[in-house]
Amino acid sequence: MLNLNSIVQRAPDVIAAESGHDLVMVSVINGLYYGISDVARGIWEAIEHPKKVSDLIDDLTASYRIDRETCTRETISFLESLRAEELLQVSDGPVT
Secondary structure, three states, X not given: OOOXXXXXXXXXXXXXXXXXXXXXXXXXXXXXXXXXXXXHHHHHHHOOOOEEHHHHHHHHHHHOOOXXXXXXXXXXXXXXXXXXXXXXXXXXXXXX
């Protein structure tokens, strides 16, 4: 399970393209398409390079009107969804 110290990054085999305000992604591994927008798109863009979950939450709470507890819960839930679909790489090491 992800925690605030986990390091997350997009899986390298996911191709993404803009479609209006949305982002459409396809996983080369599972052949499925995904669409995201708004905050989810911002998270996807933020994890292009390895990022500590707590740093991601810091950035989100600074950018949006949301309390830290709610942001943490919803961000980790979204990241876990990405992980379940094999769209996310996770490590517990230092950000490089």
